[in-house]
Amino acid sequence: MATGSFIKKEIAEHGVAVGALVIGVLLALFVTLARQQNQEFSISPLDILSYALFTFIPLAAFILGNRLIVRDYHSKAYLFTESLPVRRFTPVFIKYCAGAFVVVGLMLITLYMAASYASAIDSITPSYFALLALKTGSLALLYWAVVFAISLSGHLRLVLYVILFGAVYYLLASSSVDVSDFGPFALLLDGTLVYERVEIPKQALIETWALIGAFTVIGFFIALWHEGSMAEVMARPMARRDYLLASFLIAAFLTLLTLLDETPSPDPFPIATQHRLDDNLHNVTVAYLDPNLKAAAEPVLEALVDDITSLQSRIGPLVLPPSYVVHDGDIATWEFIAERADGPLVYGNLEDADHYDRVVFRTTVLHQLLLDVSRGRAVFEHYHWFLDGYTRLITEANTTASTLAQRSENHHELMARALISLDVLGNNVDLIYQWQTIADKIGYASAEALAYSALDYLSTVSGESAIDELAMRWLAYPFEADSRAAIKRWLVNVPTEFESVTGITWTEFSQGWQDALRDAGTQREVATFVEAMPYRMAAVNIVNDPLLGPILMGSLATDKQTLPAIDEESALQYVRQDVYEDTDVSTTDNEPTNIEPSECVLNYTPASPFDTEMDFVFNDFTISDCQGEAKTLWEYGPVGPGDRLYMTVEVRTPAFHQPIRLHAERVTAP
Amino acid sequence: MVETATSSSEDTTPAQRLSSPPLVSLSDVSKRYGKLQVLNGLNLNVRPGEIYGFLGRNGAGKSTAIRLMMGISPPTSGTVSVFGSPMRGSRCAKARQQIGFVAQEQSFYPWMTPQRLGRFMRGLYPDWSDERYQSLLTRFELPLNRKSGSFSGGMKARLALSMALAGMPRLLILDEPTAGMDPVARREFLSLVKAEVTHSDTTVFFSTHLIGDIESLADRIGILDQGTLVYEGSLDALSNRTASFTAEVTPDTDAFPLDELNGYPFAIVQAGGDTRKQTVILRWLSDTPPNIPPSALPNGWVPVELSLEDIFVAMILQKH
Incomplete structure (x- = not known):
């Protein structure tokens, strides 16, 4: 009876506000889900669960904590309730349950709506839904348990929130502490939160529930200990000593962060071979296992030193991290693996690379070097295009008399590649604000060519000095630790800064560059490259075979009457990628081999979203299959219903050193 | 040592009142908050049907003694019994169903109107009388549909008394309810208390530091000083x-x-x-x-x- 009175009281007091909150969330969900469905590169509707767990679910928990708990303590209503014929535990427990009900309920409503939308294109089985409910519900309950405990901390709650957010931010951002495998972090940050259908993350759930239990116990302890005197004292307005305590806590926390943040410098990269060439002045090392490769390694080191010297002469002295180049004979001459040790670490095939391949390799090293120097800021969306183009510009320019002819050929190949990619992209090409999307659509090799062509045009209209000035501002600006400098940097408008340095507006530049690129297509040397590309359009599709299930299909189209001669090596690469992987897994190790003169070759790399190993499958088709318009060349399947795939169609022709991506699309198997 | 006295007026009390066991009994009760000793060996008995005035200076320990009687706080040592049973554990909530309580500081849910408070309290007190509550509100001239948070101190005290009495309590505990009231409001409040309990069997335990309040109401008084009862008996006996x-x-x-x-x-x-x-x-x-x-x-x-x-x-x- 008493419990009923308290439940009715909570409903009467908070029912309208909670109702408004639920309606607001539902509206926001409708809008978000509808917008998401209309997006070109849309993600699964279930992804909104991650969004909810980062935004309105914690916000709802915070609002409820203030309404259910803080308000009662501020109005001293606890003095009234403690004299009523109920145990002290009862009203607190009802508040805890009410908050948990609303927060978890909101999460489940969100899940239900997202699952309803997703069920149109995905198979939402009861067990899959239950697994999602378990994971997201546990996280929502954890949010509430945390808010519950902190809300009972009265005037200290704001300090505790600051410390909590700071601690979580630190744990996520710190490189010295890895919490990605722990409880809620493992659930929330794992890309499979909403995509794993079978496996129950027992360890993460147990840890999450342990945290829920801990915060719940802390909350009840504060509320009930010594007849509620702790909560009562903390509910009072802050006195001078409380301000002192709060200041002390925050200062101690910041000090702790500072101490923890002193990340030790990584150890020097251990080079396991005695065969190495070093340039100590520029901090560059080239390593190889076979002593016979010394002759191949020496010009690489020499070229890299020249590149770094050239870079420093253009943008000023840099504090150079150690750069490592390691020979790997198993990868293609035009492919490189870039990693980071205590400085840039690039694996490449030093053997048999021609001039173009070598320039690509040097560009990769310089790219990684600037990335390291700028502490990662050079790949911010606004500057990334410039980094790609600038590094290529330097390595192409850094040439000798003996390679002058190759340089010219490289330039034409780059311009042709850029021109083909421009056609693939259409008219809306914004280098500053859409670079990642552009690279996604045309691949990194073509994106680099596009950026190179843009800077080539800029050098003609504004001069090389303007490009170097932009490089100093965007790629090598000094690291500013203080907040004022950070805010100042944040307020910089990139197009405005571009205009102030180059003297032309960003719009004028974009238009002028694209016009110039199309004009370049009329040059014989560039046109020759473009003509060598037989296909210009591609598409992928998934059809639902009634017997087999979803089947992937790829097709190419061409407006050419004559396709490559049958004795010419021509390969079509069809790539199926894991949508959640950053790295392009498509182009490693699947070189078309043993191609019969009368065949074109279709390669693809199937990688299901949760596979760590890749299988490579090669399908051969006769050349006649490659001819004609929009002809379906390849099919593979079935894939699992609901599988989300990022598929690209890339074409390799002997004229171009690297594959050219003609199409990219994210699709979901029906 | 507690000084006790009887008086001629007390002799007129019905025999069953004297012979019946005390409604409230504190036996050698001590209460300590950290290093602060608030109550020290307090012995006190409230008999059924009487109005017991609990007198003491500010800080003497009156409110602490009341929190112990209500079962809000447990004693550090000694025994607190209400209605013949010790106030411990779940027994406290049960006993409070028969206790009307008016605190020194009224802290109801400020957003609730008297009407909604009545609905809330109905679920907590088994003997709750809506009829009595409504008549008390009318008698005390309290608006039904105004939020209690906007009430004056006197109005809040009258509302608290209405709620306490509508629960049809066997024991009414008033913890300095007139503190902060002006003389007119105080007198009015006391007359209301007196009028309401005169014709009922309700036992009243009335704590105050204002002697005038006691004089107009109490059958018997206890004087508390520094956590110890220094006098328990009738007013007349004390005076004589x-x-x-x-x-x-x-x-x-x-x-x-x-x-x-x-x-x-x-x-x-x-x-x-x-x-x-x-x-x-x-x-x-x-x-x-x-x-x-x-x-x-x-x-x-x-x-x-x-x-x-x-x-x-x-x-x-x-x-x-």
Whole structure:
């Protein structure tokens, strides 16, 4: 009876506000889900669960904590309730349950709506839904348990929130502490939160529930200990000593962060071979296992030193991290693996690379070097295009008399590649604000060519000095630790800064560059490259075979009457990628081999979203299959219903050193 | 040591009241908050049907004793019994269903109107009477649909009394309910309490530091000082057992005796004055207060009428 009175009281007091909150969330969900469905590169509707767990679910928990708990303590209503014929535990427990009900309920409503939308294109089985409910519900309950405990901390709650957010931010951002495998972090940050259908993350759930239990116990302890005197004292307005305590806590926390943040410098990269060439002045090392490769390694080191010297002469002295180049004979001459040790670490095939391949390799090293120097800021969306183009510009320019002819050929190949990619992209090409999307659509090799062509045009209209000035501002600006400098940097408008340095507006530049690129297509040397590309359009599709299930299909189209001669090596690469992987897994190790003169070759790399190993499958088709318009060349399947795939169609022709991506699309198997 | 007294007025109390077990009993109760000893061996009995005035200075421990009676806090040592059972664990909530409580500071849910508060309280008290609640609200001139957070102190106290009485309590505990009220509101409130409990069997435990409140209501009083009960008994008995005398200082004025007057032993509670006037307050040690004729007094001394407040102050000062 008493419990009923308290439940009715909570409903009467908070029912309208909670109702408004639920309606607001539902509206926001409708809008978000509808917008998401209309997006070109849309993600699964279930992804909104991650969004909810980062935004309105914690916000709802915070609002409820203030309404259910803080308000009662501020109005001293606890003095009234403690004299009523109920145990002290009862009203607190009802508040805890009410908050948990609303927060978890909101999460489940969100899940239900997202699952309803997703069920149109995905198979939402009861067990899959239950697994999602378990994971997201546990996280929502954890949010509430945390808010519950902190809300009972009265005037200290704001300090505790600051410390909590700071601690979580630190744990996520710190490189010295890895919490990605722990409880809620493992659930929330794992890309499979909403995509794993079978496996129950027992360890993460147990840890999450342990945290829920801990915060719940802390909350009840504060509320009930010594007849509620702790909560009562903390509910009072802050006195001078409380301000002192709060200041002390925050200062101690910041000090702790500072101490923890002193990340030790990584150890020097251990080079396991005695065969190495070093340039100590520029901090560059080239390593190889076979002593016979010394002759191949020496010009690489020499070229890299020249590149770094050239870079420093253009943008000023840099504090150079150690750069490592390691020979790997198993990868293609035009492919490189870039990693980071205590400085840039690039694996490449030093053997048999021609001039173009070598320039690509040097560009990769310089790219990684600037990335390291700028502490990662050079790949911010606004500057990334410039980094790609600038590094290529330097390595192409850094040439000798003996390679002058190759340089010219490289330039034409780059311009042709850029021109083909421009056609693939259409008219809306914004280098500053859409670079990642552009690279996604045309691949990194073509994106680099596009950026190179843009800077080539800029050098003609504004001069090389303007490009170097932009490089100093965007790629090598000094690291500013203080907040004022950070805010100042944040307020910089990139197009405005571009205009102030180059003297032309960003719009004028974009238009002028694209016009110039199309004009370049009329040059014989560039046109020759473009003509060598037989296909210009591609598409992928998934059809639902009634017997087999979803089947992937790829097709190419061409407006050419004559396709490559049958004795010419021509390969079509069809790539199926894991949508959640950053790295392009498509182009490693699947070189078309043993191609019969009368065949074109279709390669693809199937990688299901949760596979760590890749299988490579090669399908051969006769050349006649490659001819004609929009002809379906390849099919593979079935894939699992609901599988989300990022598929690209890339074409390799002997004229171009690297594959050219003609199409990219994210699709979901029906 | 607690001083107890009975009086003629108490003799008129129904026999069953005296013989029945106490409704509230505190036996050798101590309460300590950290290093602060608030109650120290408190013994106190409230009998059924009586109005018990609980008198003490601010900080004497009255509110702490009430929190113990309500079962809000447990005693550090000793036993607190209400309705014949110890106030421990789940028993507290059960006992509170029969206790009406008016606190010193009224902290209802400020967004609730009296009407909604009534609906809320109905679910908590099994004997709750809507009819009585409505009649009390009407009688106390309280608006039904105004949020209680906007009420004045006096209105809140009347609302608290309405809620306390509508639960049809066997025991009504008032913890300095008139503190902060102006004299008119205080008198009005006390008359309401008196009127409401006169014709019921409700036992009233009324804590205050205002002697006037006690005088108008209490059948029996307890005086608390520094966590210890220094007097328990009727007001009349307290008054009869205390006497005061004064004298203009002249060459003919006799010295006041130290321990006995006209054959009646006494103890000096307070003695003092200056070169012109001397005053003595004493407490008779005999069970029956003596009737001393003026002629039996030392030369120059005359009796002085004492108010209850004078007696209260004298008792506290004597203890110190």
